[in-house]
Amino acid sequence: MKMKPSFSTPLFASILYFLVLGAGLFKDKLTGAGGNEYLSVIIVQLLIFIIPTIFFCRLKGVGYASRLNVRLIAPAKFGSIIIASLVLIFGSVVIRFAQIYLFKMSAFPVSYFESYIGQNTEYNFLFAAAAFAIIPALTDELVFRGVMLTEYNEGGYGALNATLITSLLSSMLFFSLESFPIRFFSAVILCMLTYATGSSLSAFVAHLAFNIYTVFGEKYIIRTLSDPSNKIISVFTFTLLFLILSVIMFSEFEHILRQMGQSGAPSPSYMLKKSDDGKTPDIAATEASEEDNASKSVMSEKNKLTIEAFFSPSFIACIIIFAVAVLMAL
Numbered sequence: 168m169k170m171k172p173s174f175s176t177p178l179f180a181s182i183l184y185f186l187v188l189g190a191g192l193f194k195d196k197l198t199g200a201g202g203n204e205y206l207s208v209i210i211v212q213l214l215i216f217i218i219p220t221i222f223f224c225r226l227k228g229v230g231y232a233s234r235l236n237v238r239l240i241a242p243a244k245f246g247s248i249i250i251a252s253l254v255l256i257f258g259s260v261v262i263r264f265a266q267i268y269l270f271k272m273s274a275f276p277v278s279y280f281e282s283y284i285g286q287n288t289e290y291n292f293l294f295a296a297a298a299f300a301i302i303p304a305l306t307d308e309l310v311f312r313g314v315m316l317t318e319y320n321e322g323g324y325g326a327l328n329a330t331l332i333t334s335l336l337s338s339m340l341f342f343s344l345e346s347f348p349i350r351f352f353s354a355v356i357l358c359m360l361t362y363a364t365g366s367s368l369s370a371f372v373a374h375l376a377f378n379i380y381t382v383f384g385e386k387y388i389i390r391t392l393s394d395p396s397n398k399i400i401s402v403f404t405f406t407l408l409f410l411i412l413s414v415i416m417f418s419e420f421e422h423i424l425r426q427m428g429q430s431g432a433p434s435p436s437y438m439l440k441k442s443d444d445g446k447t448p449d450i451a452a453t454e455a456s457e458e459d460n461a462s463k464s465v466m467s468e469k470n471k472l473t474i475e476a477f478f479s480p481s482f483i484a485c486i487i488i489f490a491v492a493v494l495m496a497l
Contacts, residue, residue, distance in 0.1 A: 172322035176315050177481035179223050180336045183310070184488045186215045187279060187340060194283045205294030208280045209302050216306035220314060234321070235313040236367045244364045247423065250416045251360045251369075252376040257409040258356070259349045259377070259385075264392050264402055272345050278303055279341050300378035308371040311337040311354065312361045319476070325469065328476045330358040336482075339489035342496065353377060356416075363420040 170178075190211055224231045240248070266272040278299045311333050319329035334354035338347050357370040392401055476482070 171475070171479075172318040173324065173476045173479040174481050176318045177332075177336065177479055177485050179219070180315070180340075181481060181485050181488060182219055183216065184340060184485065184492075186219070188342070188488075188492060190215060191279075191282070203294065204284050205291055205298045208283045208298040209294075211283070212280060212298075212302045212306055216310055220310055223314060235309075235317050236361060236365065237309075237313060238366045238368065240364060240366050240369050240372070244369065244423065247360065247363055247416070247419045248369050248372050250412060250419060251356055252373040254409065254412045254416050255353050255356055255373060255377040256380050257405055257412060258352055259381070260388055260392070260405045261402075261409050262349050262352060263385075263389060264405065266345065266348070267389070267392055268398070279343075295382060296379065299382045300375060304371055304374040304378050307337060308357070308367050308374055312357055312367040312370045316358060316361060316367075324472050324476045326362060328473055330355055330362075332476055332482065334358060336485060339485060342489060342492040344493055359420060363423045 224235075280303075281299065284298075315333045315336065316329050319332060320326070324332075334351050337354045338350035341347070341350055353374070357374055360373055361367050361370045391397055394401075
């Protein structure tokens with residue numbers, strides 16, 4: 168597949184958008200009458216995300232799946248995963264507090280597919296965990312931190328652009344302005360965790376922990392935040408914990424990346440220089456040049472790649488799909 172990642176990746180995302188929206192239109196038929204609606208939600212999610220992802224990987228050629236950063240996690244990096252999970256949880260609490268008290272927003276569904284579950288459906292802990300915690304974490308990390316982050320990295324767009332764009336694409340998938348801030352915040356943290364640990368499996372573990380909290384614990388936190396008598400102490404406590412954990416997390420990430428640099432492992436960067444065939448990016452090309460004109464040329468190329476990434480027709484199309492879906496839901 169010869170298309171640039173700045174075009175093909177948002178195009179892939181737009182296909183997922185249409186599938187999610189289409190599934191919503193036919194949710195009654197998809198869940199069926201009298202069946203297990205949780206199981207139906209699990210199957211729908213797998214069909215929507217896994218099949219297009221497999222097809223996309225096949226279009227990219229043989230061996231593409233081995234480049235998706237799906238590798239075992241080093242035991243030394245388990246601490247980073249735990250800290251990142253706590254940052255996700257406490258950060259979401261702070262954002263929810265701001266939404267409740269500053270913007271007067273009410274609670275919103277933890278999953279786009281939560282509306283598939285009828286009011287009279289018998290609650291099942293294991294099926295709920297699978298439908299709204301395990302499967303969403305699996306599909307999101309495979310698609311966004313696996314495929315899409317890899318596409319932008321290998322395309323040479325840089326870690327910052329890759330993080331911002333894939334986070335925007337994953338956040339817009341829920342078609343909700345209320346949930347967008349938390350989705351974007353969590354996506355950025357998960358991208359950073361993927362870079363620091365070198366594995367999208369670490370993002371899956373952190374995402375799973377966050378989803379479990381969201382599904383089973385967030386309602387109790389919101390209830391606490393909504394109590395005026397607990398307002399001051401709650402915001403102080405959760406904000407302080409969030410800030411402390413964030414400092415620890417960034418310190419841990421910096422330590423890991425510094426060790427990678429000292430060992431000679433490549434860090435996330437722009438890949439501007441081409442190899443002898445004139446096509447293959449070379450990550451070593453972004454090392455500082457002794458010549459000022461060479462540095463200016465690199466910066467100019469970086470700016471071009473940034474503009475190319477954010478103003479790609481397919482990326483703009485994703486924004487339009489999101490805006491139209493949100494407006495129609497109002």
